[in-house]
Amino acid sequence: MLENLLIVALVILSIIMISVILLQPDRSQGLAKSSANILDEEKEGIEKFTEIVATLFLVVAILFQIVR
Structure with a gap:
């Protein structure tokens, strides 16, 4: 039961993280x-x-690795 909850949390957090990273502004304005x-x-x-x-x-x- 706890493993399933952690898997769902990992999937949701990964989708959110991918979306947020893609929304960040471009860093190609120069090194300085x-x-x-x-x-x-x-x-x-x-x-x-x-x-x-x-x-x-x-x-x-x-936590998932510990529980597993």
């Missing part, structure tokens, strides 16, 4: 601008959301 964005402390909302979804995905994947 992209390296400045990496060093910025303040991130855009979509970048924060991507980090949250990726972290949740990894946590659920680890």
Whole structure:
């Protein structure tokens, strides 16, 4: 039962993560601008959301391996 719930969560999180990554703006404006964005402390909302979804995905994947 718990395995099935974790599998469903993994599928949903993976679909959300793929969608969010595809929605992010293009990073091809030049190397200087992209390296400045990496060093910025303040991130855009979509970048924060991507980090949250990726972290949740990894946590659920680890839990699935433990339960399995």
